[in-house]
Amino acid sequence: MIRPLLILFTILAFLLSLAAGKVWIAPADWFANSADGWIMAELRLPRAILGASIGAVLGLSGAVLQGYLRNPLADPAVVGISASAALGAVLAIFFGFGLSPITLFGFAMTGAGLGLIALIAIAGRSGGPLGFILGGVVLATLSGALTSFVISIAPNPFATSEIINWLMGALTDRSMADVAIALPFMSIGCLILMTTGRGLDALTLGEDSAITLGVDLARLRLTVIFGVGLCVGASVAVSGVIGFVGLIVPHLLRGVVGEKPSALLIPSALGGAILTLTADALVRLTPGVGEVRLGIAMALIGAPFFLWMMLRVRGRAL
Amino acid sequence: MTITLENISVRIGGTPILSGMSGRLQRGRVTALIGPNGAGKTTLLRALLGLQPISDGTIALDSVIASTLSTNERARRLAYLPQSSAPHWNITARELVGLGRLPWRGTAQDPAVTDALTATDTLGFADRPINTLSGGERARVMLARVLAGQSEWIFADEPLANLDPRHQRDVMLRLKSAAHDEGKGVIVVVHELSAAAEIADDVLILKGGRVIGTIFDAPTLEAAFEMPFDLIPHGKGIAVLPRAI
Numbered sequence: 362m363i364r365p366l367l368i369l370f371t372i373l374a375f376l377l378s379l380a381a382g383k384v385w386i387a388p389a390d391w392f393a394n395s396a397d398g399w400i401m402a403e404l405r406l407p408r409a410i411l412g413a414s415i416g417a418v419l420g421l422s423g424a425v426l427q428g429y430l431r432n433p434l435a436d437p438a439v440v441g442i443s444a445s446a447a448l449g450a451v452l453a454i455f456f457g458f459g460l461s462p463i464t465l466f467g468f469a470m471t472g473a474g475l476g477l478i479a480l481i482a483i484a485g486r487s488g489g490p491l492g493f494i495l496g497g498v499v500l501a502t503l504s505g506a507l508t509s510f511v512i513s514i515a516p517n518p519f520a521t522s523e524i525i526n527w528l529m530g531a532l533t534d535r536s537m538a539d540v541a542i543a544l545p546f547m548s549i550g551c552l553i554l555m556t557t558g559r560g561l562d563a564l565t566l567g568e569d570s571a572i573t574l575g576v577d578l579a580r581l582r583l584t585v586i587f588g589v590g591l592c593v594g595a596s597v598a599v600s601g602v603i604g605f606v607g608l609i610v611p612h613l614l615r616g617v618v619g620e621k622p623s624a625l626l627i628p629s630a631l632g633g634a635i636l637t638l639t640a641d642a643l644v645r646l647t648p649g650v651g652e653v654r655l656g657i658a659m660a661l662i663g664a665p666f667f668l669w670m671m672l673r674v675r676g677r678a679l
Numbered sequence: 680m681t682i683t684l685e686n687i688s689v690r691i692g693g694t695p696i697l698s699g700m701s702g703r704l705q706r707g708r709v710t711a712l713i714g715p716n717g718a719g720k721t722t723l724l725r726a727l728l729g730l731q732p733i734s735d736g737t738i739a740l741d742s743v744i745a746s747t748l749s750t751n752e753r754a755r756r757l758a759y760l761p762q763s764s765a766p767h768w769n770i771t772a773r774e775l776v777g778l779g780r781l782p783w784r785g786t787a788q789d790p791a792v793t794d795a796l797t798a799t800d801t802l803g804f805a806d807r808p809i810n811t812l813s814g815g816e817r818a819r820v821m822l823a824r825v826l827a828g829q830s831e832w833i834f835a836d837e838p839l840a841n842l843d844p845r846h847q848r849d850v851m852l853r854l855k856s857a858a859h860d861e862g863k864g865v866i867v868v869v870h871e872l873s874a875a876a877e878i879a880d881d882v883l884i885l886k887g888g889r890v891i892g893t894i895f896d897a898p899t900l901e902a903a904f905e906m907p908f909d910l911i912p913h914g915k916g917i918a919v920l921p922r923a924i
Contacts (some may be wrong), residue, residue: 431767493682563781565766566824569730575754620768
């Protein structure tokens with residue numbers, strides 16, 4: 362089956378992410394009491410753990426949202442939580458708290474939480490996927506405008522550049538402290554999302570049929586909003602906005618594991634981890650002094666892929 | 680063993696769709712809902728399934744008020760075959776039939792799934808993706824999904840639409856056997872009047888949100904559809920023909 366293979370690739374991508382970089386570190390030196398050992402423990406390991414977990418939650422969130430909205434073009438960004446979490450983080454940098462991971466995370470999670478409350482107020486009680494998408498668009502637009510506003514009134518060019526840099530999304534120089542604060546939120550979000558499989562499967566037949574199969578749609582909607590909110594909020598809080606993982610991964614895997622929504626959840630989490638770890642290892646290998654930001658690399662791969670997918674979906678509809 | 684409707688009314692956005700409808704549906708029998716477009720057939724079906732809130736009256740399942748049942752309890756007892764629509768994902772026929780086991784927390788591996796596939800003669804293509812099946816094959820898979828739920832009642836909305844005569848017959852016979860051999864209550868909306876005459880033990884003829892008759896005869900049909908019909912003995916049943924004016 363495909364699952365053992367995905368697990369194997371996840372492990373390989375994790376090991377690659379540990380070894381690869383401006384300095385290649387062979388496995389023999391991973392635990393050495395040297396500069397290599399220090400790079401491994403302080404930089405590479407937290408970065409690999411975050412790459413794996415952020416990729417996994419983005420892949421899983423994408424699979425759940427595509428199943429819930431019954432639309433292969435859905436992406437965690439559509440719910441607007443990433444934008445509101447980003448606004449929180451930008452405010453933290455604006456007020457000069459950008460250097461403390463915990464404060465930055467706290468601001469971003471507060472942004473995500475307020476976004477969550479707004480989304481539930483707009484779309485949580487009633488309305489189908491349409492209310493959900495409209496709520497997400499309102500939230501994303503509003504948060505985006507406020508983010509731009511904060512950038513425009515930034516006190517100095519350094520703050521502006523710091524904010525813009527952060528918004529691009531990256532896993533550079535993250536520490537175990539980042540891992541320790543983000544991981545609990547992402548784990549709880551994942552556990553919540555894993556309970557949605559049955560409801561998502563039933564929705565394959567439409568909302569009326571799902572209800573007559575015993576699914577409480579209002580509860581399913583809240584579960585999806587909460588789970589995605591925790592996962593995406595925590596991932597944005599620690600890494601900035603990394604797009605397209607949640608869009609591409611479930612779509613690619615649908616061809617391999619079939620289209621049944623519940624069967625896609627775990628493979629999408631694994632696939633997201635593989636993609637993010639590999640992409641993050643590759644950006645470290647780009648020649649030059651700096652590195653391409655992970656968010657940019659992902660968008661460069663993602664945008665043409667998105668176009669190709671749209672054309673294919675449209676071709677099928679005709 | 681019965682569903683009792685007492686004086687139920689449904690208003691949607693202020694417009695009355697069903698007005699003061701009463702009646703009794705029995706298990707072990709096929710009840711056909713007949714009437715012109717807009718008569719309220721689908722709304723009645725949705726009200727019985729709890730999908731459409733009723734503004735007035737009561738629906739009782741045996742002696743329990745239907746709205747007090749939990750979503751899952753209702754799902755185990757009442758199954759719904761909606762008007763033909765394509766599933767949103769291209770899953771296999773077996774996976775689709777397996778969805779019928781959701782109220783029982785079951786899977787596509789349940790014996791009930793294979794039984795339902797066998798009963799609808801769809802086992803042969805159980806592992807093919809649903810988009811590769813013909814309309815007739817897909818309709819039978821959808822019926823299998825409903826049978827796999829092993830519910831007490833089946834509510835089918837125009838299950839014969841878009842099927843060729845042979846497949847219409849297959850679906851009709853399967854629904855009839857679900858009622859007569861398995862003791863389910865089968866409520867079916869049909870526009871094919873000859874098929875309704877053949878399959879139904881009871882009929883409810885609807886018009887303008889009311890039941891205007893429970894007897895399948897020419898005057899009631901004429902009142903419902905505002906056009907004359909001829910009922911002609913034909914084989915074991917009757918053929919219902921619209922009369923040229």
